[in-house]
């Protein structure tokens with residue numbers, strides 16, 4: 001896409017910016033009170049019936065990273081479910097006072113960590129229902145939410161991650177739990193374990209991260225998927241690949257159904273990811289046809305939420321962090337490219353629904369049809385951050401700091417101009433569709449990043 005024409009008259013405001021300013025002066029855009037879904041019902045639990053988890057439990061982890069509260073040592077109880085009382089206890093073998101910063105006066109910026117003594121409560125499943133689940137890439141943004149959900153549901157979870165774009169801190173609340181294992185390793189190497197299900201997510205997902213080492217991204221996509229499919233074949237595990245809307249490239253069909261074969265540049269700077277995922281899909285169906293491996297493929301469209309990396313250049317985290325810091329929100333090109341945004345809890349519900357479903361015929365789009373221009377998302381996020389500040393839900397801007405403005409920067413190569421999933425198939429075969437409004441998801445994400453910034457992250 002071509003760069004926007006530069007305004008030579010310094011007093012002339014480009015039309016998109018003018019629209020953005022009008023949009024950000026709009027009255028309150030914030031939802032009031034509890035989190036409500038698209039039908040106006042309060043969201044108390046996420047996930048399909050029988051696989052649902054109280055929202056309060058999930059929030060207790062990502063909205064307050066250092067929970068449980070030091071006063072009570074316990075997690076908030078949930079809405080009458082059988083979660084409390086199943087928490088596993090762990091005892092300390094040393095006094096954390098020994099490591100307090102006040103014992104090292106010449107080290108003023110030191111941080112002392114105290115080990116957790118209580119884990120978040122998980123469901124107690126009968127042995128026959130408890131699955132051994134491998135999540136590759138489980139320390140990343142999506143993977144860590146999937147791990148939380150599977151852990152709360154009572155399964156045994158093994159995470160394999162090389163921490164290239166993920167972080168141990170996203171899972172630290174489970175380390176030491178008897179149902180959880182964290183393995184530092186690379187999917188390009190074979191792994192020999194016994195499992196019932198494999199969610200194969202390992203692959204950097206942001207253009208900034210996957211272009212750092214294009215060859216490694218391709219190796220991860222091909223060899224990583226080959227190894228995990230080999231493991232699925234040996235163990236007879238069900239295998240789910242997290243594919244992407246990027247397999248549609250710059251689409252000539254809108255919205256994009258699964259039957260569309262795509263329009264991908266096979267050798268551009270993004271091809272390591274786009275073609276990597278296309279070959280991963282081809283491998284997956286090769287193993288299904290040739291070796292009878294039980295496979296599922298989710299084509300994920302733009303997803304956002306807490307635990308996105310603050311600096312990996314993805315749309316929502318970029319805009320939210322800039323707005324919170326009072327820095328310019330950088331919009332690529334003229335801002336008219338569209339993106340459809342899905343909140344992470346909806347994605348996790350979709351992935352679990354797909355894994356548990358009988359549908360194995362082909363890929364399923366998991367995404368939100370809420371399409372908006374990049375510029376309109378920037379304006380919405382700006383307005384929402386201002387609103388949350390005004391209501392005291394997040395800290396005010398430091399004194400003297402000005403509110404952010406929108407800044408146009410040159411478009412990036414092969415950035416798709418339009419993205420919107422056709423989710424008819426997911427509705428039919430999974431009875432799944434997004435439940436969260438973008439506004440409710442954005443509010444949750446802003447509160448998360450405000451907390452991170454307050455902690456100096």
Ligand SMILES: NC(=O)c1ccc[n+]([C@@H]2O[C@H](COP(=O)([O-])OP(=O)(O)OC[C@H]3O[C@@H](n4cnc5c(N)ncnc54)[C@H](O)[C@@H]3O)[C@@H](O)[C@H]2O)c1
Pocket residue numbers: 136137138139140141142143160161162163164165166167185186187188200201202203204205206209220224242243244245299300301302303304
């Ligand atoms: N987030 C989205 O909007 C989105 C959209 C489409 C597809 N997806 C897919 O979902 C999956 C997860 O995406 P995400 O947003 O959580 O990305 P992420 O970068 O936050 O997470 C990827 C994880 O995989 C790990 N990883 C990368 N290469 C690895 C390797 N060789 N061996 C082991 N671990 C490795 C990373 O360290 C990280 O923890 C990816 O496969 C991505 O392609 C995500």
